[in-house]
Amino acid sequence: MTPLSRLRAADLLPVATIGLRSRPARAALSVLGVGIGIAAVVAVLGITRSSQADLLARIDRLGTNLLTVADGQSASGTERPLPATAAGGVGATSGVQASAPTAEITDVRVRRNELVPSAGTAGLTVRAADAALLSTLDGHLAHGAFLTDLTGRYPVAVLGQVSASRLGIADLSGRPRILLGGHWYTVIGILNPAELAPEIDRSVLIGFGAAAQDFGHDGHASRIYVRAVQERTVEVAAMLGRAANPEHPEDVAVSRPSAALSARLDAAESGTALFVGLGAVALLVGGVGVANMMVISVLERRTEIGLRRALGAARRHVGLEFFVESLLLGAAGGAAGVVLGAGATYALALQRGWQPLIPGSAVGLGLAAACAVGAIAGLYPALRAARLTPTDALRTG
Known part of the structure; x- marks a missing residue:
């Protein structure tokens, strides 16, 4: 009976990052695409929260x-x-x-x-x-x-x-x-x-x-x-x-003069929805860029995939390798986006004299969204890589 092929968890990360380490410039651009979308979302939510907090403090100070x-x-x-x-x-x-x-x-x-x-x-x-x-x-x-x-x-x-x-x-x-x-x-x-x-x-x-x-x-x-x-x-x-x-x-x-300040709160909230939507569009574009990079990576590494399959790697191992690689790209983009968005929030808040506030939900949802985008973007390339047979991959590689 042929023993089942296994891939240790300790080996998964080095194998999954081969494509990232061999093509760092392309990986960095894919990370940047996701990061811009997350940065836009985090910055909009952070700047809005900071300005609203300042406005509420002014209303409380001046009285309604x-x-x-x-x-x-x-x-x-x-x-x-x-x-x-x-x-x-x-x-x-x-x-x-x-x-x-x-x-x-x-x-x-x-x-x-x-x-x-x-x-x-x-x-x-x-x-x-x-x-x-x-x-x-x-x-x-x-x-x-x-x-x-x-x-x-x-x-x-x-x-x-x-x-x-x-x-x-x-x-x-x-x-x-x-x-x-x-x-x-x-x-x-x-x-x-x-x-x-x-x-x-x-x-x-x-x-x-x-x-x-x-x-x-x-x-x-x-x-x-x-x-x-x-x-x-x-x-x-x-x-x-x-x-x-x-x-x-x-x-x-x-x-009631304070009603004008309260109306600015409502206007800020309506504007937030618009800019968060634009950030989501940027994130979607970044996800498409990750998917495109992963598809190209599968095509470029067909020989490697065929060799690994010939040596006993299971379909699930090959698919998991590319899926984790895409997930790492999304996570890296999310982390970079949070840092960029937080930096933009702090810069503008300090310039305007506000107290910088970044909602924890914005950071958490931003990272989760980036990981989700990376996972979805890598799903098709991972399935495509897993379907390759050793003979086809080696013959066309």
Whole structure:
């Protein structure tokens, strides 16, 4: 009885890597093809997770309980200003922790001095603001002080971050002054960026008293910032329209600034699916490259296969040799892809100031997908090699 041919496990790896060691350049290109696909998937998931974590941290830091009440529009598109009683009604609403009315003062030119042409405003807006605005927004000063009930009666101004930059005022040294319309105002403060109120960044803030005295403002608020009790934010938002304008609540625009940040999370998630799909396509192309290399390898090594079969190697041993070789290519590509993807994630996260986060599931699934691609790509070449008979392989090798 002829004994069964055996292939020891210790011999399988050296035999399976003969093709890889004899043609390293071709093997490296096949590994790179798989690696690019895995790198794309890992990098997309890692970058998305890092950016989302940063965005969630910003939302938590800024709070989701800031609301705004502003002039609305009628069904015909006509602007409907808030009534004079809006600020009082909003401030008295149950669940409101703090509120601060503001009003845009139109047709007022903002200039650094009288030598600057008065044709434009440099994209800046003059706003009358209540002394409670800074605390309501949970804002912070970069320099100086904010408006108070007392200083708001005098020609003093606080600059938003963008306003200060465009006017060329970096600090308060030398008691800088600016020209609003035909009136000089002393700058007493510069704000840090207000992420949930970008319109404040582009504003020059003055008191309601000064706005009435110099520009004839009637005291009406055009935008009211509201800080609600966190647990009652949705409930308060539903009540603010009627609180601001009891007769026509539908003419009041109530918004939640943090909703824009939350919408960015949804947009990031939808974009992730697209880029992961592109990474999967790249991985598929890499798998085709591995399969192509393995088929060529079988054709080139027909003599070797025939000789091994003639010396007693079983079909399963020959097939297993090529299958393991393809599996190793996929695994190597997966490992290289994870390293490349992680590197791209860390580089971009550090550049943007994010905390680098790479999901463990992305690493695990990436390696598993690469191995699966390698196994599938090597299945047909392995079966083809196993079907070769010794006589055919030696005759055509």
